[in-house]
Amino acid sequence: MIKRLLQIWPHGRMLNMLTGRYVVIGVLQGCLLVTIIPLLRAVLATPPDLDAAVRWLGVVVVLGFAYLAGVSWAKALGYRTANEIMRDLQHDVGRHLRRLPLGWFVGNPSGRLARAVAQSTPSAASVVSHVWPELVQSIATPATVVAGVFFIDWRMGVAFLVTVPAAMIVTRWSGPVVRDTQGIMDDASAEAAGRAIEFAQAQPVFRSTGRALEGFAPMERALDEQRRTFRSALTRLTVPQLVYVGVVQLGFTIVLITGTWLALGGELTVPDVVALLVLATRFVEPLAQVGNLFGAIRSADIAVERVSEVLTAAPLPEPGTSAPPATAEIEFDDVTFSYDGRPVLRELSLTIPAGAMTALVGPSGAGKTTLLRLIARFWDVDSGAVRIGGTDVRDLASGDLMDQMSIVFQDNYLFDGTIEENVRLAAPDATDEQVREAVTAARLDEVVERLPDGWQARVGEGGLSLSGGERQRVAIARALLKDTPIVLLDEVTAALDPENEAAVAAGMSALAARGKTIVVIAHRLSTVVNADQIAVIDAGTVIELGTHDELIERRGRYAGFYAERSRAAGWRITSGPR
Template sequence: MIRQLLRLWPHAAEVRRLTAGYAVVGVLQGALLLALVPLLRALLADPARTGEAFAWLAVILGLGGLYLAAQARVRVAAYRTANRVMRDLQHSAGDHLRLLPLGWFVGNASGRLARAVAQSAPTAAGTVSHIWPELVASIATPAAVIVGVCLLDWRMGIAFLVAVPLAMLVLRRSGPVVRRTQADMDAASAEAAGRTIEFAQAQPVLRSTGRALAGFAPLERALEGQRRAFRRSLTLHTVPQFAYTAIVQLGFTAVLLAGVWLAVGGQLAAADAVALLVLAARFVEPLAVVANLFGAIRAAEVAIDRMGDILEAEPLPEPAHPREPAPGSGAAIEFDAVDFAYRDVPVLTGLTLSVPAGASCALVGPSGSGKTTILRLIARFWDVDGGAVRLGGVDVRELSTATLMERVAIVFQDTYLFDDSIEENLRIAAPEATPAQLRTAAAAARLDQVVDRLPDGWSTRVGEGGTSLSGGERQRVAIARALLKDAPVVLLDEATAALDAENEAAVAAGMRLLSAQGKTVLVIAHRLSTVTGMDQIAFVEDGRVVEQGGHERLLRARGRYADFWNRRTGAPAALPAEAGKTR
């Protein structure tokens, strides 16, 4: 457990100091318990030895004072270190998330990510402030007692020791099983948390379809899976805990039998036997604590691993000597025989595409053909498996992340807005923008129409994710943000999908303005009515571009695009080339 933590929080010296401090606390507690033996011997053997009893009582009080002082000192140090662990892990996670490729977030649910950062770091801190201290002390105390008893009577020392190896064997053998069940339980809890968030976010859809009272099957399955995981965990955890407790109690019985046998045989004074049996009763307590810590230790290991999944995730490699796009062609996009597979499933195969700087291009094709992946590879969500993606003639892998992100603005289909004002959501793209620049961008995207009808205007808070705005209004914010950023390349992922006519017109106007400003605009088109004015249309099918050209030329070619257009629009078959020229 500590080795796992030190892998993520490399401050071994501090942990060693804490471990030594807790070991001292455990030894002092063991010495305190051992001091009961001569005290009881003096009281039970001869009532006249009260002076000796008072001397040992003074020793016990002194040891008790040292024990309390040492425990207070290391406890404060432990809490201080735990706060550092939690702060450092959370800050490290935040810093590391900024370095991870955007594709990493595609495969990681927000619920799991939030659980890792919000819960795993405190759990890791708890290993330093609570779990590890109790474990070290619970081992050091019995060890000190066994050594002291062996010095008093080696036979009783063996009796004290006999149960320890068996108890440790049970814990060692059951450890992997308990850890697996803890991991299953953690995964089930994360799934249930994610589905609960999804259920809350889906309320508008569920209510509009009359399904709000009919239950939510994914959440019900996740909760049932969580209950099954907890039941299985309790079953598998209970057996080793019972076995461990039984062995510890059998060890106490062995001490009891050994003490009686030696006392009856005259080999051990009755006073010593009683004192050692009292000591044995206290000796069992720290061993029992280890059993109680067992599940907590395994849960902490799972939580630390969960944090490790973030901190040890590999960012995309940064170039040792970053290049800059060539002047004059810094916004040209080129895919050169690109191969890409997502989780071993081929998505793009030998895809070739070229978009000149300042041109607009629409990606059209059936669902699942790889259009979104094309946009994401330009923004380097992932690295390609073969071929190259170039921006301004330079492979995106040879651009620094900062350079790439400066040159690319992305408008996703599902625009996310921060729970802040409309103005602040725009300023994310350009914090130093003047009010005039802000309002110019808003007017170009027709966002000013939205702002004018809101009671708080630019100061209107948009809610978490932008929920207080409609989908079309959120897209207007996204388009305005792209205009304000003034990046030479703009990527729009189905920006007009599912919009009403008014919002579609507003977003389309923003797209045309981006193109008119000389931006290289690459659009995934859901509504074919938005692609007819594009400089190029690339028809994507089965992970490759099968046709590329202007709208009219592709219709006259009567290829895959023409067939797709006719099926989507219900138009008659494409006209012959001669007829097309006179249209």
């Protein structure tokens, strides 16, 4: 675990200092225990040797104060080291997340990432402040005791020592079992955490549909699986724990039998036997603790591994030099792309003219969203190239690429702040006039006027205080305020009521009026018909391309799509014939 930790937190000198301090206090504690033997020998002698007892009592007191001072000295460094580890790892994770491509977040559930940042880093830090020091001390103390006992009687020393290799063998045997079990338990906990977050975020939906009291099946399944996993894990862990406890108790029994045998043979005095048996009980305690500490170490190893998975995730290659593209034209040149081994795009070529609106239509799973994400370089293509203004997106620095575009997703996330703060996120230095202009163009001002706190109305975590359409208005206002050459819109009008659809459409029109290159995935006829170019995507390639009128005349796939949507738009629900 320490080796893995040093790979992501390379400050071995501080850990070596901490280990050294706990070795010292472990030796001090062992010496303190060993001095019990001459102290009891002097007290139990016939007659008692009071002078020797006083001298050894003085040694015990001195060692006791030295031990307490050493504990304070070591813990001060331990807490400081733990705080630095937690601070550094959390900052490193935050900095590294900013370097990772957006595609990395698509495949990593929020629950796992939250556990890595909020739980795994404190777990790694607590091991350094508590578990690792206790483990070092629990090894150093028995080792010192064994060395001291050898000076009194080598046979008793062997009796004390015989437990150690057996305990080490059991610990090594149980290590993989503990680690695998902890990994399974951590996976189950991460899934349950993710579903709990999802359940909390979806409360407005549940309550609006009258299912608030019915529970959330995915979360219930995750919690059930977590309980089953924990029960199974505890069963697996019981056997190694019992074996280890049995070995330690067997060692104590061997010490007891050896001491009794030597006493009956007259080779050890009664005071020595009593002292050694008292020492044996104190010897067994830290040795028994080692088993529990190794389990905690294995658990912490999983936590460190979770953090390491984030910190070692490879960002996409960055070019040595980068310059903003000359135009906002987007070109897909013979692009092939697979996601998790599943082909998504196949030798797709498409040119999206600058300053025009291009609509992407096609069945679900055809690759439309992937096209938008490749423009934003969520991932790199398998072959071919995606270019902006003739420049491959791989030759643009991430900052330069993001400066060229605004992205409005179907489900936009808002931070738990005011409406104004969420809009200003796109351009913190924008003037009040620029913010108001963007808000008005997106018709977000209508929402602001309805809210009691106006601009200072808080949107709640994830924007849950606003409706889906209102959140889209905020996202459109952001795009208008950022004022980038390219705007990517991913089904922004899907499932909106007529009022919000009209408001979002007005925002899109405002973007188009500014001469932006707009790429929109759309199912609403109004959006599709008004596009300057329509690309029909199916099975990962472009099967039709043209304007609305041109595609209707061809009587191909788009014409069928348009006819189907037109019929659906004409449906009405009535109460019966009148």
